[in-house]
Structures are given as structure tokens and as C-alpha cells.
Amino acid sequence: KxxxxxxxxxxxxxxxxxxxxxxxxxxxxxxxxxxxxxxxxxxxxxxxxxxxxxxxxxxxxxxxxxxxxxxxxxxxxxxxxxxxxxxxxxxxxxxxxxxxxxxxEQPQWDIIADSTKQILDYHCQMARCSFKGRTWTAWFTTDIPLDNGPWKLCGLPGLILRAYDAKQQYIFNCVGMKQxxxxxxxxxxxxxxxxxxxxxxxxxxxxxxxxxxxxxxxxxxxxxxxxxxxxxxxxxxxxxxxxxxxxx
Structure with missing residues (x-):
């Protein structure tokens, strides 16, 4: 949990x-x-x-x-x-x-090769998808192998720590987690x-x-x-x- x-x-x-x-x-x-x-x-x-x-x-x-x-x-x-x-x-x-x-439902993601970012000291990779009328970019970490994320964004081989749509009208940024x-x-x-x-x-x-x-x-x-x-x-x-x- x-x-x-x-x-x-x-x-x-x-x-x-x-x-x-x-x-x-x-x-x-x-x-x-x-x-x-x-x-x-x-x-x-x-x-x-x-x-x-x-x-x-x-x-x-x-x-x-x-x-x-x-x-x-x-x-x-x-x-x-x-x-x-x-x-x-x-x-x-x-x-x-x-x-x-x-x-x-699960978005159909394209994982972007050689994309890296550090978020909360976790090594993250980028993925993109078109889902529910918006184009989404997500940063996920396989260090936390949970296929979950904000809202309905899920299905990646690690927890989504950051996600935003192409117009940046919705931005989700992980700032903390605990057991x-x-x-x-x-x-x-x-x-x-x-x-x-x-x-x-x-x-x-x-x-x-x-x-x-x-x-x-x-x-x-x-x-x-x-x-x-x-x-x-x-x-x-x-x-x-x-x-x-x-x-x-």
C-alpha cells in the first residue's frame, strides 16, 4: 500500500x-x-x-x-x-x-529511447500516448515497479512521477510518497x-x-x-x- x-x-x-x-x-x-x-x-x-x-x-x-x-x-x-x-x-x-x-482502459504508450530525468532522486524514462482526447507525456521510474499513476494514466513498467498534456493544461508532478x-x-x-x-x-x-x-x-x-x-x-x-x- x-x-x-x-x-x-x-x-x-x-x-x-x-x-x-x-x-x-x-x-x-x-x-x-x-x-x-x-x-x-x-x-x-x-x-x-x-x-x-x-x-x-x-x-x-x-x-x-x-x-x-x-x-x-x-x-x-x-x-x-x-x-x-x-x-x-x-x-x-x-x-x-x-x-x-x-x-x-490502459493507454497505449510509446517509450522514448535514451530519455532520462531525475525526479525525487529516482531515475525516470519518458513515454508518450494519445488518450481520452489529449496527447500525454509521462515520466516513470522502474525503481518503483507499480504500473500506476495520476488519474487514468497507467500501464507503464513503473510508477508515473510526472505527467502533462501537450498543451500543458493539466500537469501532475509527484512531490512525495510514503508507505x-x-x-x-x-x-x-x-x-x-x-x-x-x-x-x-x-x-x-x-x-x-x-x-x-x-x-x-x-x-x-x-x-x-x-x-x-x-x-x-x-x-x-x-x-x-x-x-x-x-x-x-
Whole structure:
């Protein structure tokens, strides 16, 4: 059992660039938990944010934090080989929850000869693949013979320590790893089985078109925000949000 931490950079809105023409990245820490048969990938940053948000909810009034608390851009939870031979992808668009169960897939990698790099003192090799609409570069180490990595990137003869797509809209960079304790187990909430069974295409389409104001209204959720933020918040909620899904 291992716990791998990836410092992750992702772009939510590809149309917004800084003065030098560079993307505005969202930064978060994600973890890959590797068990004997199942692995689990999730955002620690988003998980922590949601835990704190739940504590602030009073009835049906959701209090929007005014601080610059990191909330995480990648909200999915991904289980590989659960159920056996399949993967389970859990995600949400505001209060709409989705459960996507698919057959296990493995990218078809080309390992680049004579490519070397040191990452966290591990000798790494480069590999490339086209997968789920993006071209990926990965650096893996055979010093850790686990065919796993961030998100759905797997199938190399060693653990992936760094991965990024060709446009560098998603960057996963391993910053630490440790052996998990014996009593640390990967858990799957029974609540997930109540989520709507969906396909990745249905989820991505919904994510692109969803208008937050409509979703929250159907759930009977009222949002309270400070008066000085109200006009800007309502304007933002009345239109689809920027969407740059990991899978295209």
C-alpha cells in the first residue's frame, strides 16, 4: 500500500490568459492511494474544502466563503479496479452527482529511447500516448515497479512521477510518497451507489451546458452572499461556467 502526492496544476478557463499570454492555473494537491487490488485518486485540496464547507452549511442556506481558501479544480474521485475489471468515476456539477462505471482502459504508450530525468532522486524514462482526447507525456521510474499513476494514466513498467498534456493544461508532478499504514484502507462510500449512473459523455455535456442558478433552484438551495458580492455572484450563476474537461 502506497500514498503518492501529486502537486497538480490545471486550467479551468482556457480563454483567460495573463499579460504574458500564459494560462491562469488552479493549484491543488492530489493523492493516489495504491492498495493490493484497488487504487484511488482524489483531490486532497477539494476534499478539505468540502469538509469545511459542510460545517458552514446552515439548513438549506449555503454560506459562500469570502476568503481565498483553495477549493480545488478537480472534483472527481477515481477508483481503478472497483468493481473488479472496471473503474468507477465519481463527480458532480454543483449539487448534481454522477457515477460512471466503465471497463478498465490502459493507454497505449510509446517509450522514448535514451530519455532520462531525475525526479525525487529516482531515475525516470519518458513515454508518450494519445488518450481520452489529449496527447500525454509521462515520466516513470522502474525503481518503483507499480504500473500506476495520476488519474487514468497507467500501464507503464513503473510508477508515473510526472505527467502533462501537450498543451500543458493539466500537469501532475509527484512531490512525495510514503508507505501506507496497515490500517489505512481505501474506502468507497455506499452513498455513491445512489448517484445517477451515467456515461462520461453525458457528464461532460452536462458540465459544459449547466447553468448553476437552475441547478441550485431545482434542489431548493438558496445561496447567501455578502451584499457587495451579490450582483457579481448572481451574474456568474446565470450562465454556463468555463469548462475544460480532463477527457475531451
Amino acid at each position: 502506497y500514498t503518492i502526492t501529486y502537486q497538480t496544476k490545471s486550467v479551468r478557463d482556457t480563454t483567460k490568459l495573463d499579460s504574458a499570454g500564459r494560462y491562469n492555473y488552479e493549484n491543488e494537491d492530489m493523492q493516489l492511494l495504491i492498495g493490493d487490488k484497488v487504487s484511488y485518486f482524489y483531490s486532497v485540496t477539494h476534499h478539505t474544502y468540502m469538509e469545511n464547507l459542510r460545517k458552514s452549511i446552515d439548513g438549506n442556506n449555503m454560506l459562500i466563503p469570502t476568503s481565498n481558501t483553495a477549493r480545488g479544480n478537480l472534483t472527481m474521485e477515481f477508483y481503478r479496479n472497483y468493481p473488479v475489471g472496471k473503474s468507477t468515476y465519481i463527480d458532480n456539477v454543483l449539487s448534481e452527482e454522477f457515477r460512471i462505471v466503465e471497463p478498465l 501506507a499504514k496497515e490500517d489505512e484502507n481505501i474506502t468507497y462510500s455506499s452513498d455513491f451507489d445512489k448517484y445517477a449512473a451515467s456515461t462520461m459523455k453525458e457528464f461532460v455535456d452536462y458540465q459544459r451546458k449547466a447553468i448553476p442558478e437552475d441547478i441550485l433552484a431545482t434542489q431548493g438551495i438558496k445561496i447567501e452572499v455578502p451584499e457587495e458580492m451579490k450582483a457579481e455572484m448572481m451574474k456568474a450563476l446565470a450562465k454556463p461556467q468555463p469548462s475544460n474537461p480532463l477527457e475531451l
